[in-house]
Amino acid sequence: QDSSADPEDSASAVVPPPSLFCHCSGLTLHASRVTAMDKYEIVAQVGEGAYGVVYHVKCRVTDQRYALKCHRNYENGTMTDSTVRELSCLSALRGHPNIVETLDCFLHDGEIATLMPYLPLTLFEVIYQGRYHSGLLPITFIGRFSLEIADALAYMHGLNMIHRDLTPANVLLTADTLTVKVADMGLSRYAAKSMSSGLVTESYRAPELFDTKKEGIAQYTCAIDMWSLGVLIVDAMEATMTFHSKNFPTYKIIKETLGRDDHEDESIWNPMCVMPTLMRCTEVKRIALALLQYDPKRRLTARTLLDDTFRCDRVPPTIEPQATPLDPVGQRRCSGTPTADPRRESQCRTRPFPHTRVARSQRVRPVHPARAAGSWHTDYRTSRC
Helix, strand or coil: CCCCCCHHHCCCCCCCCHHHHHHHCCCCCCHHHCCHHHHEEEEEEEEECCCEEEEEEEECCCCCEEEEEEECECCCCCECHHHHHHHHHHHHCCCCCCECCCCEEEEECCEEEEEEECCCEEHHHHHHHCCCCCCCCCHHHHHHHHHHHHHHHHHHHHCCEECCCCCHHHEEECCCCCCEEECCCCCCEECCCCEECCCCCHHHCCHHHCCCCECCEECCCCHHHHHHHHHHHHHHHHCCCCCCECCCCHHHHHHHHHCCCCCCCCCCCCHHHHCHHHHCEHHHHHHHHHHCCCCHHHCCCHHHHHCCCCCCCCCCCCECCCCCCCCCCHHHECCCCCCCCHHHHHHHHHCCCCCCCCCHHHCCCCCCHHHHCCCCCCCHHHCCC
């Protein structure tokens, strides 16, 4: 809770009745629809968090599949601040193609329930679990999902709204075109002077959220979302959680790697050791490091990332020719494996970035469906998979 930061988030703040709130926020809730849950059959529980439970449901009439999120109430039966914030944000963001859509809102067992499209595939599975690819993501796909997330963030930030929990698990992908749908607005809110700091999942948390003068309270901006996007790009390139370790806290890894520029060649904190694949792909490195600026005022904004003048295509990116050393920091990571991968280097060398069609005989592995998508400098909205 942000009760110490803003009266808006106080547990004792006046919370409007469900019917009034949903009507004012654009999500109409009629008394006659209290039994709307009768139209749906629960197939399975797919997720549970501090603020609610998500179910996979099926319409009894059309057999269409949906995701149903039941928002938890306070012990006295009133809506939580998180529910109010999430419904308010979803209402304000309705209609954006890269933000999850709310299809319906009704009461179920005394709790607010929101109906959304069922999108079981998340960016977490694509990046880390290796379930849908051979362990290497096409660089064009990384560029495409990054631009789609940036488009959603640019819209949110334009409304002075911060997501505050941008992680791979909260980025959904459609099954047919792998289009991004940013989800889980439970921690999202309109920006204020002081807000809670311990919100974003630690591995994706910006450095300004760690270094706070007052415990639990910090002054930050929409730049924290851009840092999280930068971490997503790095993790997608390295196929591991780059800033997570069992031996070192996340803040130490960030501060030693990105908070200084006087690394020795043999240092385990040298970016060439921490994220070797990224550092050898010139164009992706340029984008990622602009997002991972330690100083939030120098960090790339979503609107600038979408600007064609930044994603210039005058010089194709190149991969530095030297051999990639084994990652001496690999053993400190949760996976326990080095991140340097010869296949990734071969892919970068064989198929330059931005996109260039490569002869079939020169391909290093089967074509991923997302290879046909646009690149950093191509408008992805006109180049779906």
